[in-house]
Amino acid sequence: MSKNTKKSSSSKKAADNEKVPNEILENQRTRVSVGNAGVENTRGVYYSGAYTSLGYDNSFSLERFKKNFQIKVLQDKPDHLVFEMIGVDAPIANALRRILIAEIPTMAIEKVFIINNTSILQDEVLAHRLGLIPIKVDPRKFNFKQASKEYTAEDTLIFKLNVRCYKDENGETVNGTVTSGQLKWEPTEDQESMFGENPEDFPRPVHDDIPIVKLRPGQTVDIQLYCEKNIGREHIKWSPVGTASYRLMPDITVDSSKFDKKQAEKLKATCPKNVFDIEDSYQVIAARPLDCTMCRECIRDPEFENVVKLERIRDHFIYSIESLGALPPKVLFQEAIKILIEKCDDIENSLKEMM
Protein backbone atom coordinates (compact mmCIF):
# COMPACT_ATOMS: atom_id res chain seq x y z
CA MET A 1 0.00 0.00 0.00
CA SER A 2 2.67 2.41 1.06
CA LYS A 3 4.65 1.38 -1.99
CA ASN A 4 1.71 2.15 -4.18
CA THR A 5 1.20 5.61 -2.77
CA LYS A 6 4.85 6.34 -3.21
CA LYS A 7 4.70 5.29 -6.82
CA SER A 8 1.68 7.38 -7.61
CA SER A 9 3.12 10.44 -5.94
CA SER A 10 6.38 10.10 -7.83
CA SER A 11 4.56 9.76 -11.14
CA LYS A 12 2.53 12.82 -10.25
CA LYS A 13 5.74 14.65 -9.58
CA ALA A 14 7.04 13.64 -13.01
CA ALA A 15 3.86 14.96 -14.61
CA ASP A 16 4.29 18.24 -12.73
CA ASN A 17 7.83 18.55 -13.99
CA GLU A 18 6.60 18.14 -17.53
CA LYS A 19 3.93 20.73 -17.01
CA VAL A 20 6.19 23.37 -15.54
CA PRO A 21 8.19 24.31 -18.67
CA ASN A 22 4.97 24.39 -20.68
CA GLU A 23 3.37 26.69 -18.16
CA ILE A 24 6.36 29.00 -18.29
CA LEU A 25 6.27 29.02 -22.08
CA GLU A 26 2.52 29.58 -22.17
CA ASN A 27 3.00 32.45 -19.73
CA GLN A 28 5.71 33.93 -21.95
CA ARG A 29 3.43 33.63 -24.96
CA THR A 30 0.49 35.47 -23.47
CA ARG A 31 1.93 37.78 -20.82
CA VAL A 32 4.46 40.55 -20.29
CA SER A 33 5.64 40.32 -16.70
CA VAL A 34 6.52 43.18 -14.40
CA GLY A 35 9.03 42.59 -11.62
CA ASN A 36 10.80 44.80 -9.13
CA ALA A 37 13.74 45.21 -11.48
CA GLY A 38 11.63 46.14 -14.47
CA VAL A 39 9.61 44.57 -17.25
CA GLU A 40 10.52 41.15 -18.57
CA ASN A 41 9.69 39.19 -21.65
CA THR A 42 8.51 42.21 -23.62
CA ARG A 43 9.19 40.87 -27.08
CA GLY A 44 6.43 38.97 -28.85
CA VAL A 45 7.44 35.89 -30.84
CA TYR A 46 5.62 35.64 -34.14
CA TYR A 47 7.32 32.75 -35.95
CA SER A 48 4.61 30.34 -37.13
CA GLY A 49 6.25 27.30 -35.54
CA ALA A 50 7.43 29.00 -32.35
CA TYR A 51 5.07 27.24 -29.93
CA THR A 52 4.79 23.83 -31.59
CA SER A 53 6.01 22.19 -28.36
CA LEU A 54 2.98 23.62 -26.60
CA GLY A 55 0.69 22.21 -29.24
CA TYR A 56 -0.18 25.81 -30.10
CA ASP A 57 -0.42 26.82 -33.74
CA ASN A 58 1.20 30.25 -33.95
CA SER A 59 0.48 30.75 -37.64
CA PHE A 60 -2.01 33.31 -38.90
CA SER A 61 -5.54 32.07 -39.49
CA LEU A 62 -8.31 34.48 -40.32
CA GLU A 63 -10.98 32.24 -38.77
CA ARG A 64 -9.12 32.07 -35.47
CA PHE A 65 -8.53 35.83 -35.54
CA LYS A 66 -12.23 36.48 -36.18
CA LYS A 67 -13.19 34.15 -33.34
CA ASN A 68 -10.91 35.81 -30.78
CA PHE A 69 -11.13 39.46 -31.80
CA GLN A 70 -13.26 41.79 -29.70
CA ILE A 71 -13.75 45.53 -29.25
CA LYS A 72 -15.36 47.00 -26.14
CA VAL A 73 -15.93 50.73 -25.80
CA LEU A 74 -14.97 52.08 -22.35
CA GLN A 75 -15.41 55.83 -22.80
CA ASP A 76 -17.14 57.61 -25.63
CA LYS A 77 -16.91 61.41 -25.52
CA PRO A 78 -17.09 63.75 -28.53
CA ASP A 79 -13.33 64.27 -28.52
CA HIS A 80 -12.03 61.28 -26.56
CA LEU A 81 -12.61 57.62 -27.28
CA VAL A 82 -11.26 54.82 -25.09
CA PHE A 83 -11.82 51.22 -26.06
CA GLU A 84 -10.44 47.74 -25.48
CA MET A 85 -9.10 45.86 -28.47
CA ILE A 86 -8.65 42.18 -27.68
CA GLY A 87 -7.03 39.50 -29.79
CA VAL A 88 -4.74 41.54 -32.01
CA ASP A 89 -0.94 41.66 -31.85
CA ALA A 90 1.23 44.70 -31.27
CA PRO A 91 2.42 45.25 -34.88
CA ILE A 92 -1.13 45.82 -36.13
CA ALA A 93 -2.19 47.89 -33.11
CA ASN A 94 0.95 49.97 -33.50
CA ALA A 95 0.46 50.43 -37.25
CA LEU A 96 -2.98 51.90 -36.57
CA ARG A 97 -1.59 54.17 -33.85
CA ARG A 98 1.14 55.43 -36.19
CA ILE A 99 -1.41 56.08 -38.95
CA LEU A 100 -3.68 57.97 -36.53
CA ILE A 101 -0.85 60.31 -35.57
CA ALA A 102 0.93 60.83 -38.85
CA GLU A 103 -1.08 59.73 -41.87
CA ILE A 104 -4.68 60.86 -41.62
CA PRO A 105 -5.08 64.05 -43.66
CA THR A 106 -6.54 67.25 -42.23
CA MET A 107 -6.72 70.88 -43.31
CA ALA A 108 -4.32 73.40 -41.78
CA ILE A 109 -3.12 76.90 -42.56
CA GLU A 110 -0.12 76.54 -44.86
CA LYS A 111 0.35 79.86 -46.68
CA VAL A 112 0.13 83.15 -44.78
CA PHE A 113 0.10 86.38 -46.78
CA ILE A 114 0.83 89.25 -44.45
CA ILE A 115 -0.53 92.49 -45.89
CA ASN A 116 0.08 94.51 -42.76
CA ASN A 117 1.52 93.61 -39.39
CA THR A 118 2.36 96.42 -37.00
CA SER A 119 2.17 94.21 -33.90
CA ILE A 120 5.34 93.44 -31.97
CA LEU A 121 5.26 89.82 -33.12
CA GLN A 122 7.55 89.15 -36.09
CA ASP A 123 5.84 87.99 -39.29
CA GLU A 124 7.37 84.50 -39.20
CA VAL A 125 6.43 83.91 -35.55
CA LEU A 126 2.89 85.09 -36.24
CA ALA A 127 2.67 82.82 -39.30
CA HIS A 128 3.85 79.84 -37.25
CA ARG A 129 1.26 80.49 -34.54
CA LEU A 130 -1.48 80.72 -37.15
CA GLY A 131 -0.40 77.46 -38.78
CA LEU A 132 -0.95 75.51 -35.56
CA ILE A 133 -4.61 76.55 -35.17
CA PRO A 134 -6.83 73.46 -35.64
CA ILE A 135 -9.46 74.03 -38.32
CA LYS A 136 -12.89 72.40 -38.02
CA VAL A 137 -13.65 71.15 -41.50
CA ASP A 138 -14.07 67.68 -42.96
CA PRO A 139 -10.82 67.07 -44.88
CA ARG A 140 -12.48 64.33 -46.94
CA LYS A 141 -14.26 67.08 -48.88
CA PHE A 142 -10.94 68.35 -50.24
CA ASN A 143 -8.16 67.21 -52.56
CA PHE A 144 -4.43 67.40 -51.99
CA LYS A 145 -3.02 70.51 -53.58
CA GLN A 146 -0.56 69.85 -56.38
CA ALA A 147 2.44 72.09 -55.85
CA SER A 148 2.61 73.03 -59.52
CA LYS A 149 -1.06 74.03 -59.82
CA GLU A 150 -3.02 77.14 -58.86
CA TYR A 151 -5.31 77.24 -55.81
CA THR A 152 -8.83 75.92 -56.50
CA ALA A 153 -12.00 75.64 -54.43
CA GLU A 154 -11.44 71.87 -54.14
CA ASP A 155 -8.08 72.08 -52.43
CA THR A 156 -7.89 75.40 -50.61
CA LEU A 157 -9.76 77.24 -47.89
CA ILE A 158 -9.15 80.93 -47.46
CA PHE A 159 -9.49 82.85 -44.20
CA LYS A 160 -8.97 86.52 -43.51
CA LEU A 161 -7.77 88.14 -40.33
CA ASN A 162 -8.10 91.90 -40.29
CA VAL A 163 -8.00 93.39 -36.80
CA ARG A 164 -7.16 96.87 -35.62
CA CYS A 165 -6.75 97.75 -31.98
CA TYR A 166 -8.12 101.10 -30.76
CA LYS A 167 -9.44 102.95 -27.73
CA ASP A 168 -13.19 103.50 -27.65
CA GLU A 169 -14.93 106.65 -26.30
CA ASN A 170 -14.73 105.28 -22.72
CA GLY A 171 -10.98 104.84 -23.02
CA GLU A 172 -11.33 101.03 -23.10
CA THR A 173 -8.91 99.14 -25.35
CA VAL A 174 -10.75 97.19 -28.04
CA ASN A 175 -9.14 94.14 -29.70
CA GLY A 176 -6.26 94.03 -27.21
CA THR A 177 -5.97 90.31 -27.90
CA VAL A 178 -6.51 88.86 -31.35
CA THR A 179 -8.13 85.44 -31.02
CA SER A 180 -8.80 82.60 -33.43
CA GLY A 181 -12.51 83.49 -33.38
CA GLN A 182 -11.68 86.58 -35.43
CA LEU A 183 -10.63 84.50 -38.43
CA LYS A 184 -13.19 85.04 -41.19
CA TRP A 185 -13.81 82.38 -43.79
CA GLU A 186 -13.80 83.70 -47.38
CA PRO A 187 -15.61 81.21 -49.64
CA THR A 188 -14.18 80.97 -53.14
CA GLU A 189 -16.23 80.00 -56.20
CA ASP A 190 -19.14 77.77 -55.08
CA GLN A 191 -17.42 76.64 -51.88
CA GLU A 192 -20.38 77.66 -49.70
CA SER A 193 -22.53 74.91 -51.25
CA MET A 194 -20.02 72.26 -50.06
CA PHE A 195 -21.03 72.80 -46.44
CA GLY A 196 -24.82 72.94 -46.54
CA GLU A 197 -27.16 75.61 -45.23
CA ASN A 198 -26.22 75.73 -41.58
CA PRO A 199 -23.53 78.35 -40.79
CA GLU A 200 -22.48 76.08 -37.87
CA ASP A 201 -21.10 73.65 -40.44
CA PHE A 202 -19.00 76.28 -42.21
CA PRO A 203 -15.21 76.01 -41.91
CA ARG A 204 -13.91 77.69 -38.78
CA PRO A 205 -11.25 77.22 -36.09
CA VAL A 206 -12.14 74.42 -33.64
CA HIS A 207 -11.74 76.86 -30.73
CA ASP A 208 -12.67 80.54 -30.88
CA ASP A 209 -10.60 81.58 -27.86
CA ILE A 210 -7.01 80.83 -28.89
CA PRO A 211 -4.95 84.01 -28.41
CA ILE A 212 -2.90 84.72 -31.52
CA VAL A 213 -1.25 88.07 -30.83
CA LYS A 214 -1.66 91.00 -28.43
CA LEU A 215 -2.08 94.49 -29.82
CA ARG A 216 -1.84 98.03 -28.41
CA PRO A 217 -4.09 100.86 -29.65
CA GLY A 218 -3.09 101.82 -33.19
CA GLN A 219 -1.56 98.45 -34.10
CA THR A 220 -3.02 96.38 -36.92
CA VAL A 221 -2.79 92.90 -38.38
CA ASP A 222 -4.19 92.28 -41.87
CA ILE A 223 -3.56 88.76 -43.08
CA GLN A 224 -4.79 86.29 -45.71
CA LEU A 225 -4.54 82.61 -44.79
CA TYR A 226 -4.61 79.66 -47.19
CA CYS A 227 -5.43 76.22 -45.76
CA GLU A 228 -4.22 73.10 -47.54
CA LYS A 229 -4.78 69.40 -47.02
CA ASN A 230 -1.83 67.27 -45.92
CA ILE A 231 -0.72 64.68 -43.35
CA GLY A 232 1.01 64.74 -39.97
CA ARG A 233 4.18 63.23 -41.39
CA GLU A 234 4.77 66.46 -43.30
CA HIS A 235 4.15 68.72 -40.28
CA ILE A 236 2.51 68.03 -36.92
CA LYS A 237 -0.09 70.77 -37.55
CA TRP A 238 -1.83 68.31 -39.90
CA SER A 239 -2.07 65.60 -37.24
CA PRO A 240 -5.75 65.03 -36.41
CA VAL A 241 -5.08 63.78 -32.87
CA GLY A 242 -3.71 65.26 -29.67
CA THR A 243 -2.51 61.79 -28.84
CA ALA A 244 -3.40 58.31 -29.96
CA SER A 245 -1.95 55.77 -27.58
CA TYR A 246 -2.46 52.33 -26.18
CA ARG A 247 -1.43 50.34 -23.13
CA LEU A 248 -1.69 46.67 -22.33
CA MET A 249 -4.35 45.36 -19.99
CA PRO A 250 -2.92 44.73 -16.48
CA ASP A 251 -3.41 41.24 -15.10
CA ILE A 252 -2.82 41.03 -11.35
CA THR A 253 -3.02 37.73 -9.50
CA VAL A 254 -2.70 37.49 -5.73
CA ASP A 255 -1.96 34.25 -3.95
CA SER A 256 -3.65 35.21 -0.71
CA SER A 257 -4.50 31.69 0.52
CA LYS A 258 -2.38 32.13 3.68
CA PHE A 259 -3.43 35.73 4.40
CA ASP A 260 -4.77 36.94 7.71
CA LYS A 261 -6.76 40.14 8.25
CA LYS A 262 -3.66 42.24 8.90
CA GLN A 263 -1.88 41.12 5.76
CA ALA A 264 -4.94 41.53 3.57
CA GLU A 265 -5.51 45.07 4.78
CA LYS A 266 -1.83 45.94 4.46
CA LEU A 267 -1.76 44.81 0.84
CA LYS A 268 -4.97 46.67 0.02
CA ALA A 269 -3.53 49.84 1.57
CA THR A 270 -0.26 49.70 -0.38
CA CYS A 271 -2.02 50.32 -3.68
CA PRO A 272 -2.29 54.07 -4.39
CA LYS A 273 -4.91 53.39 -7.06
CA ASN A 274 -7.03 51.17 -4.82
CA VAL A 275 -7.04 48.23 -7.19
CA PHE A 276 -7.57 45.54 -4.57
CA ASP A 277 -10.69 44.36 -2.77
CA ILE A 278 -10.84 42.05 0.25
CA GLU A 279 -13.26 39.17 -0.17
CA ASP A 280 -14.41 36.46 2.26
CA SER A 281 -11.74 34.88 4.51
CA TYR A 282 -9.27 37.66 3.69
CA GLN A 283 -8.80 36.70 0.06
CA VAL A 284 -7.41 39.67 -1.84
CA ILE A 285 -8.42 40.09 -5.46
CA ALA A 286 -7.61 42.73 -8.05
CA ALA A 287 -11.08 44.11 -8.61
CA ARG A 288 -10.18 47.13 -10.74
CA PRO A 289 -7.26 46.09 -12.98
CA LEU A 290 -7.99 48.94 -15.42
CA ASP A 291 -6.97 51.45 -12.74
CA CYS A 292 -3.56 49.81 -12.26
CA THR A 293 -0.66 51.98 -13.42
CA MET A 294 1.97 49.28 -12.84
CA CYS A 295 3.59 51.44 -10.16
CA ARG A 296 4.89 48.21 -8.53
CA GLU A 297 4.18 49.54 -5.05
CA CYS A 298 2.42 46.25 -4.21
CA ILE A 299 5.50 44.13 -4.94
CA ARG A 300 8.04 46.45 -3.33
CA ASP A 301 7.53 44.96 0.14
CA PRO A 302 9.45 41.63 0.31
CA GLU A 303 6.43 40.23 2.16
CA PHE A 304 4.33 40.46 -1.00
CA GLU A 305 7.00 40.16 -3.68
CA ASN A 306 6.25 36.51 -4.36
CA VAL A 307 2.58 36.74 -3.49
CA VAL A 308 1.46 39.31 -6.04
CA LYS A 309 2.05 38.59 -9.71
CA LEU A 310 2.00 41.68 -11.90
CA GLU A 311 1.53 40.99 -15.58
CA ARG A 312 0.09 42.52 -18.72
CA ILE A 313 -1.89 40.64 -21.33
CA ARG A 314 0.04 40.68 -24.58
CA ASP A 315 -2.89 40.89 -26.98
CA HIS A 316 -5.29 43.03 -24.95
CA PHE A 317 -4.96 46.72 -25.77
CA ILE A 318 -6.56 49.70 -24.11
CA TYR A 319 -6.68 52.20 -26.92
CA SER A 320 -7.15 55.91 -26.39
CA ILE A 321 -7.79 58.42 -29.17
CA GLU A 322 -8.00 62.14 -28.43
CA SER A 323 -9.20 64.13 -31.41
CA LEU A 324 -8.23 67.75 -31.99
CA GLY A 325 -11.69 68.45 -33.35
CA ALA A 326 -11.61 68.21 -37.15
CA LEU A 327 -13.13 64.71 -37.10
CA PRO A 328 -14.63 62.70 -34.21
CA PRO A 329 -12.30 59.99 -32.82
CA LYS A 330 -14.57 57.20 -34.09
CA VAL A 331 -14.23 58.45 -37.65
CA LEU A 332 -10.47 58.82 -37.19
CA PHE A 333 -10.10 55.16 -36.25
CA GLN A 334 -12.24 54.08 -39.20
CA GLU A 335 -10.13 56.26 -41.49
CA ALA A 336 -6.91 54.80 -40.03
CA ILE A 337 -8.00 51.26 -40.92
CA LYS A 338 -8.98 52.37 -44.41
CA ILE A 339 -5.56 53.99 -44.88
CA LEU A 340 -3.81 50.78 -43.74
CA ILE A 341 -5.80 48.79 -46.29
CA GLU A 342 -5.09 51.42 -48.96
CA LYS A 343 -1.35 51.19 -48.26
CA CYS A 344 -1.48 47.43 -48.79
CA ASP A 345 -3.40 47.93 -52.03
CA ASP A 346 -0.79 50.42 -53.26
CA ILE A 347 2.06 48.00 -52.63
CA GLU A 348 0.10 45.12 -54.15
CA ASN A 349 -0.62 47.12 -57.30
CA SER A 350 2.96 48.18 -57.83
CA LEU A 351 4.11 44.59 -57.23
CA LYS A 352 1.65 43.23 -59.76
CA GLU A 353 2.63 45.91 -62.25
CA MET A 354 6.21 44.77 -61.95
CA MET A 355 5.56 41.04 -62.28
Added chain:
Amino acid sequence: MASVNIPVLGGNKIEVVSERRDCATFIMTEEDHTIGNSLHYVLMKNPKVDFSGYSIPHPSDNKLNLRIQTKGETSAQDAILTGLNDIKDIGKHILETFNDAVN
Protein backbone atom coordinates in the same frame (compact mmCIF):
# COMPACT_ATOMS: atom_id res chain seq x y z
CA MET B 1 8.35 67.43 -50.78
CA ALA B 2 6.64 64.30 -52.01
CA SER B 3 3.64 63.18 -50.05
CA VAL B 4 2.45 59.59 -49.47
CA ASN B 5 -0.70 60.26 -51.36
CA ILE B 6 1.06 61.22 -54.52
CA PRO B 7 2.11 57.78 -55.77
CA VAL B 8 5.61 57.33 -57.08
CA LEU B 9 5.09 56.75 -60.78
CA GLY B 10 6.63 54.18 -63.11
CA GLY B 11 6.60 51.24 -60.69
CA ASN B 12 9.43 52.77 -58.69
CA LYS B 13 7.60 52.28 -55.41
CA ILE B 14 8.97 48.76 -55.13
CA GLU B 15 12.18 47.28 -56.38
CA VAL B 16 12.99 43.58 -56.03
CA VAL B 17 16.45 42.17 -55.55
CA SER B 18 16.24 38.42 -56.01
CA GLU B 19 18.49 35.70 -57.33
CA ARG B 20 16.24 32.81 -56.46
CA ARG B 21 12.53 32.14 -56.48
CA ASP B 22 12.29 31.48 -52.77
CA CYS B 23 14.06 34.55 -51.45
CA ALA B 24 14.00 38.22 -52.24
CA THR B 25 14.66 41.65 -50.82
CA PHE B 26 11.93 44.19 -51.52
CA ILE B 27 13.02 47.81 -51.49
CA MET B 28 10.07 50.11 -50.92
CA THR B 29 10.13 53.89 -51.07
CA GLU B 30 7.82 56.14 -49.08
CA GLU B 31 7.12 53.39 -46.53
CA ASP B 32 8.10 53.11 -42.86
CA HIS B 33 7.60 50.95 -39.74
CA THR B 34 3.82 51.18 -40.14
CA ILE B 35 3.78 48.79 -43.08
CA GLY B 36 7.26 47.31 -42.51
CA ASN B 37 6.55 45.87 -39.08
CA SER B 38 3.02 44.77 -39.99
CA LEU B 39 4.29 42.92 -43.06
CA HIS B 40 7.15 41.36 -41.11
CA TYR B 41 4.61 40.17 -38.53
CA VAL B 42 2.15 38.51 -40.94
CA LEU B 43 4.99 37.01 -42.96
CA MET B 44 6.51 35.40 -39.86
CA LYS B 45 3.08 33.99 -39.06
CA ASN B 46 2.84 32.39 -42.51
CA PRO B 47 3.88 28.71 -42.17
CA LYS B 48 5.33 28.76 -45.70
CA VAL B 49 7.78 31.51 -44.79
CA ASP B 50 11.06 30.64 -43.14
CA PHE B 51 12.34 34.10 -42.43
CA SER B 52 11.32 37.70 -42.81
CA GLY B 53 12.96 40.84 -41.55
CA TYR B 54 12.97 44.50 -42.34
CA SER B 55 15.20 47.48 -41.87
CA ILE B 56 15.22 51.17 -42.56
CA PRO B 57 18.85 51.62 -43.60
CA HIS B 58 19.00 55.35 -43.08
CA PRO B 59 16.49 57.64 -41.33
CA SER B 60 16.65 60.34 -43.97
CA ASP B 61 16.47 57.97 -46.95
CA ASN B 62 12.71 57.19 -46.98
CA LYS B 63 13.52 53.63 -47.92
CA LEU B 64 12.56 50.27 -46.45
CA ASN B 65 14.19 46.90 -47.08
CA LEU B 66 12.10 43.80 -46.52
CA ARG B 67 13.78 40.42 -46.75
CA ILE B 68 11.76 37.24 -47.28
CA GLN B 69 12.93 33.65 -47.43
CA THR B 70 10.30 30.97 -47.95
CA LYS B 71 10.52 27.28 -47.22
CA GLY B 72 10.52 26.60 -50.97
CA GLU B 73 6.85 25.86 -51.61
CA THR B 74 6.01 29.39 -52.66
CA SER B 75 7.93 32.23 -54.20
CA ALA B 76 8.87 35.26 -52.14
CA GLN B 77 6.60 37.36 -54.36
CA ASP B 78 3.61 35.16 -53.57
CA ALA B 79 4.47 35.28 -49.89
CA ILE B 80 4.43 39.08 -49.79
CA LEU B 81 1.11 39.16 -51.66
CA THR B 82 -0.36 36.71 -49.12
CA GLY B 83 1.01 38.90 -46.36
CA LEU B 84 -0.60 42.03 -47.81
CA ASN B 85 -3.91 40.19 -48.12
CA ASP B 86 -3.66 39.01 -44.51
CA ILE B 87 -3.20 42.61 -43.31
CA LYS B 88 -6.18 43.70 -45.40
CA ASP B 89 -8.31 40.88 -43.98
CA ILE B 90 -7.31 41.84 -40.44
CA GLY B 91 -8.10 45.48 -41.19
CA LYS B 92 -11.51 44.71 -42.67
CA HIS B 93 -12.47 42.60 -39.69
CA ILE B 94 -11.27 45.24 -37.19
CA LEU B 95 -13.33 47.85 -39.06
CA GLU B 96 -16.46 45.68 -39.01
CA THR B 97 -16.11 44.86 -35.32
CA PHE B 98 -15.37 48.50 -34.49
CA ASN B 99 -18.45 49.72 -36.38
CA ASP B 100 -20.61 47.22 -34.50
CA ALA B 101 -19.08 48.27 -31.16
CA VAL B 102 -19.53 52.04 -31.57
CA ASN B 103 -22.98 52.08 -33.13
